[in-house]
Amino acid sequence: MSALTREETQALIQEVLEVYPEKAKKDRAKHLAVNDPSVEQSKKCIISNRKSLPGVMTIRGCAYAGSKGVVWGPIKDMIHISHGPVGCGQYSRAGRRNYYVGHTGVNTFGTMNFTSDFQEKDIVFGGDKKLDKLITEIEGLFPLSKGLSIQSECPIGLIGDDIEAVAKKKSKELDKPIVPVRCEGFRGVSQSLGHHIANDSIRDWVIGNRDGDHAFQAGPYDVAVIGDYNIGGDAWSSRILLEEMGLRVVAQWSGDGTLSEMELTPKVKLNLIHCYRSMNYISRHMEEKYGIPWMEYNFFGPTKIAESLRRIAAFFDETIQANAERVIDKYRAEYEAVIAKYRPRLEGRRVMLYVGGLRPRHVIGAYEDLGMEVVGTGYEFAHNDDYDRTMKEMGNATLLYDDITGYEFEEFVKKVKPDLVGSGIKEKYIFQKMGIPFRQMHSWDYSGPYHGYDGFAIFARDMDMTINNPCWRTMQAPWQQSAEGEAQTMAASA
Amino acid sequence: MPNVMIRKNDAGELLFYVAKKDMEETIASVETDTCECWGGEVELTDGSRWYIDPISPPPAFPTTLRFKRSED
Numbered sequence: 001m002s003a004l005t006r007e008e009t010q011a012l013i014q015e016v017l018e019v020y021p022e023k024a025k026k027d028r029a030k031h032l033a034v035n036d037p038s039v040e041q042s043k044k045c046i047i048s049n050r051k052s053l054p055g056v057m058t059i060r061g062c063a064y065a066g067s068k069g070v071v072w073g074p075i076k077d078m079i080h081i082s083h084g085p086v087g088c089g090q091y092s093r094a095g096r097r098n099y100y101v102g103h104t105g106v107n108t109f110g111t112m113n114f115t116s117d118f119q120e121k122d123i124v125f126g127g128d129k130k131l132d133k134l135i136t137e138i139e140g141l142f143p144l145s146k147g148l149s150i151q152s153e154c155p156i157g158l159i160g161d162d163i164e165a166v167a168k169k170k171s172k173e174l175d176k177p178i179v180p181v182r183c184e185g186f187r188g189v190s191q192s193l194g195h196h197i198a199n200d201s202i203r204d205w206v207i208g209n210r211d212g213d214h215a216f217q218a219g220p221y222d223v224a225v226i227g228d229y230n231i232g233g234d235a236w237s238s239r240i241l242l243e244e245m246g247l248r249v250v251a252q253w254s255g256d257g258t259l260s261e262m263e264l265t266p267k268v269k270l271n272l273i274h275c276y277r278s279m280n281y282i283s284r285h286m287e288e289k290y291g292i293p294w295m296e297y298n299f300f301g302p303t304k305i306a307e308s309l310r311r312i313a314a315f316f317d318e319t320i321q322a323n324a325e326r327v328i329d330k331y332r333a334e335y336e337a338v339i340a341k342y343r344p345r346l347e348g349r350r351v352m353l354y355v356g357g358l359r360p361r362h363v364i365g366a367y368e369d370l371g372m373e374v375v376g377t378g379y380e381f382a383h384n385d386d387y388d389r390t391m392k393e394m395g396n397a398t399l400l401y402d403d404i405t406g407y408e409f410e411e412f413v414k415k416v417k418p419d420l421v422g423s424g425i426k427e428k429y430i431f432q433k434m435g436i437p438f439r440q441m442h443s444w445d446y447s448g449p450y451h452g453y454d455g456f457a458i459f460a461r462d463m464d465m466t467i468n469n470p471c472w473r474t475m476q477a478p479w480q481q482s483a484e485g486e487a488q489t490m491a492a493s494a
Numbered sequence: 495m496p497n498v499m500i501r502k503n504d505a506g507e508l509l510f511y512v513a514k515k516d517m518e519e520t521i522a523s524v525e526t527d528t529c530e531c532w533g534g535e536v537e538l539t540d541g542s543r544w545y546i547d548p549i550s551p552p553p554a555f556p557t558t559l560r561f562k563r564s565e566d
Binding site: 041049196281284287288383384385 | 499501511513516517518540556557558
């Protein structure tokens, strides 16, 4: 199927909306749009960050997921207590593959689940005493933790527990930072508010901790990597590029990050933001309070990496700028070999994405480097500013969908017939059963890293082995195939 | 009376950011923008107008200020 025109895409959206009742149709229509790269402000054509309609299948998470799962969870030398019933912590435990180095259970705690396991009596009589006891127990069992965070689950806000008071008391007793985070799941419309709450709690409880302490030897080339969660080792493959350029990476937020790195961040010269959505708040705060400039960068695919490295270098002197060129040259042979190998196998293939955070726009460049085209993209929990940035990256008349429902996504895929769909685990098996190659793009389908030049090689290999997997040719039983059309089986099984 | 963070973008224009409203707009014009004084009525590129009592001396950006919605 060739590229759709603007009218055809609009007609497709109308067709998909047809099944909804009047009110739902009106609401959903605001979230679906045809891209026009010339539009400056996305709010003129797409509405985002609104409550999902009851009755449709949304793929969003909650504020707790945004705070504990995304922002706080990967900080490895702190213990993050899932305060409330046991399920929230247990079913989100270690699923995001935020890699780290350390001895789990001794000095790092990333993949462990700590919970207060609320029972009926805790709801009736309050859970503060239990939290107090729990923190004492944790200190006895894991004395090497550098601090604790209390991640509230829904009941904490509902019954009105005073976790701040417990945190203050225990913090004094143990002489460790204890951060209460009010990230109850019912707050906000998606995990996005959880990111904001988590950022605010970092601002209030962590950032200023070493304001009067000048023991840290700040250098002229200090930077912090912000919003890289080290999924499958992403932050590591980004970090080496910055270090080869001659920059010193003081902090990683928050993949493979530590509490002291976060406390030292106000002393850096530049904040580099990968995931704008989840960490722009803290960067804005540091800009205001400490005068640290911040910039967004993109380490997916050689074109964007080179662009980003040059833009980062522009903040520093000529040595760094020369080093940036040297780094790009150093990896040129490597990435050109990757493109030479995979581009012929992937050229012209069409991709639809539906992910969260930064990926729906950041990976476009990497696909384009491989000769592929992104024909539809959308976010689970983006705000207007994300779409402002996305619309410039996407081609004309491509599909944009915000908080897409399960039904709409399936229908779009059936009509657009992409060669690859990139989304989450809940969508994976639906599309695979429809005979469409699929990559789980939240945590790189158990692969990775995808950032940096090293990551690009893995990205290209993964896309190739998914799209060109022989299994897609055997989706239909031989006796059901038409005489000449065994290659036509792709969409037939839907 | 929202808290507004004002910062400069790469092009040197002033951005008007309201975290609670999830709104970031470019400032189109400021009533008083001299060496001694900054403030008054502020118009954004989306056409909305906001008011702040002129501040003297002008604040260093980025900074957070309290604006009022200006009545027409």
